[in-house]
Amino acid sequence: KNKLSPPSPTKLPIIGNLHQLGSLPHRSLHKLSKKYGPVMLLHFGSKPVLIASSVDAARDIMKTHDLVWSNRPKSSMADGLFYGSKDMAFSPYGEYWRQIRSVMVLHLLSNKRVQSYRYVREEETSNMIDKIRQQCDSVIDLRDVLSCMTNNIISRVAIGRTYNEGESGIDLKTLLEETLMLVGTFNVGDYIPWLKWLNKIKGLDTKVKKVAKDLDAYLESVIEERVIRNKKAEYSAGEAKDFVDVLLEIQNGKETGFPLQRDSLKALLLDAFVAGTDSTYTVLEWTMTELLRHPRIMKKLEDEVRELGQGKTEITEDDLGNMQYLKAVIKESLRLHAPVPLLVARESMEEVKLFDYNIPAKTVVLINAWGIGRDPLSWDNPEEYKPERFLNSNIDVKGLNFELIPFGAGRRGCPGIPFAIMVNELALANLVHKFSFALPKGIKGEDLDMTECNGLAVRRKSPLLVVATPWSS
Numbered sequence: 001k002n003k004l005s006p007p008s009p010t011k012l013p014i015i016g017n018l019h020q021l022g023s024l025p026h027r028s029l030h031k032l033s034k035k036y037g038p039v040m041l042l043h044f045g046s047k048p049v050l051i052a053s054s055v056d057a058a059r060d061i062m063k064t065h066d067l068v069w070s071n072r073p074k075s076s077m078a079d080g081l082f083y084g085s086k087d088m089a090f091s092p093y094g095e096y097w098r099q100i101r102s103v104m105v106l107h108l109l110s111n112k113r114v115q116s117y118r119y120v121r122e123e124e125t126s127n128m129i130d131k132i133r134q135q136c137d138s139v140i141d142l143r144d145v146l147s148c149m150t151n152n153i154i155s156r157v158a159i160g161r162t163y164n165e166g167e168s169g170i171d172l173k174t175l176l177e178e179t180l181m182l183v184g185t186f187n188v189g190d191y192i193p194w195l196k197w198l199n200k201i202k203g204l205d206t207k208v209k210k211v212a213k214d215l216d217a218y219l220e221s222v223i224e225e226r227v228i229r230n231k232k233a234e235y236s237a238g239e240a241k242d243f244v245d246v247l248l249e250i251q252n253g254k255e256t257g258f259p260l261q262r263d264s265l266k267a268l269l270l271d272a273f274v275a276g277t278d279s280t281y282t283v284l285e286w287t288m289t290e291l292l293r294h295p296r297i298m299k300k301l302e303d304e305v306r307e308l309g310q311g312k313t314e315i316t317e318d319d320l321g322n323m324q325y326l327k328a329v330i331k332e333s334l335r336l337h338a339p340v341p342l343l344v345a346r347e348s349m350e351e352v353k354l355f356d357y358n359i360p361a362k363t364v365v366l367i368n369a370w371g372i373g374r375d376p377l378s379w380d381n382p383e384e385y386k387p388e389r390f391l392n393s394n395i396d397v398k399g400l401n402f403e404l405i406p407f408g409a410g411r412r413g414c415p416g417i418p419f420a421i422m423v424n425e426l427a428l429a430n431l432v433h434k435f436s437f438a439l440p441k442g443i444k445g446e447d448l449d450m451t452e453c454n455g456l457a458v459r460r461k462s463p464l465l466v467v468a469t470p471w472s473s
């Protein structure tokens, strides 16, 4: 029997199903999927949006029919901020995307390149530890410390230095926060075109233009400075190259077979900041929250790290390979707290079948990785935080096991997995190696507020406050 269209909740005129999304769409859609099934068709304004909520649906989209689903829907926010969507995350599928994806994967985020930034990760992790040490026994805003470390790592890797030093009269930290906020903003004009004027009235269009202009001025100054430095040959041969160096080297196309325009170069730099920062430190904040709620798990992790780190002043990346429980803890956090719970929207390029349904071209799909991570068909006691489930299991986050897809999968899957995992594992190992953590007086683990707040990455509504006590063997 050929069912033509997936089940749909009743929609309202003009807005379609938008009123059913709520402030945390991954949760609302998860609830709806229990009633309407693993594949349902909603309308955001006039736009048909398919919601996939099961392992089989995710596999069908990101593996069986990956190519058909490899486009991204047009986003006016991405057009405004990323040089007409010339970055990789929002670029439409096609020759241009293939070219910049190969630049990203082969030149910026290859295993070898990620390895070459090891000293940056180790130095910034060590700076974070020093920062906590200076505040020991007082209440620390852990989110602030973790986000600062991640910002510094991404910034040094992308542009060769930390950016919160206040330069060129531009406050890049605030500018990036505004960019992230804008990218996560729901743009009514994309879904109900005749309501585009609302963006003008709300001042959204002006804001996007201003942020894009300031970002461009900053990136131009970074690139120009590098061009001048390279002419003077101040570059020392032993230094690891940052993204700007690599992109300038390959921009003439000798290595890649195609030239890289200036706007593409800037858009790729922006991708590293926008796609890489919040998503990465959010995992650490959720992990520490879960560990403080589960003292038994914290103790087990401390035992592993402290035993393997015995006699060492610092845990280095060489030590991580043996820390199986640590790896399981990070996976369990990604399962229950996928930072990008609905992945990044994709769009079908031609008519395609999904199960028995005929899905027309230009249908947007959202894959609920958050819901799939707590599907009782795949996970025992799915709501329980239990890293042990990964100890004797081959399930990984790399996009081959569709029950765990916090980084997506297939052609458009995240190219930053090795980078993000390294940063998270190294930071977590050093945190529990150096300190014992507790909650501020009067707060019990079980009382910790787990409310989420939506942004580009879904994080805790309130920052995690902790008290750290130095630990030594």
Ligand code: HEM
Pocket: 088, 089, 090, 101, 104, 271, 272, 273, 275, 276, 277, 279, 280, 283, 338, 339, 340, 343, 344, 345, 346, 406, 407, 408, 409, 410, 411, 412, 413, 414, 415, 416, 417, 419, 420
């Ligand atoms: C824990 C940290 C991270 C998470 C959870 C995450 C998650 C994701 C997700 C869900 C997607 C969409 C995948 C899809 O459509 O199938 C994505 C795409 C992407 N991510 Fe990540 N990411 C993280 C870290 C990073 C880092 C560190 C970088 C780079 C420095 C990065 C760069 C990108 C880019 C460029 C894309 C777009 C790929 C494309 O459209 O072809 N991500 N990421």
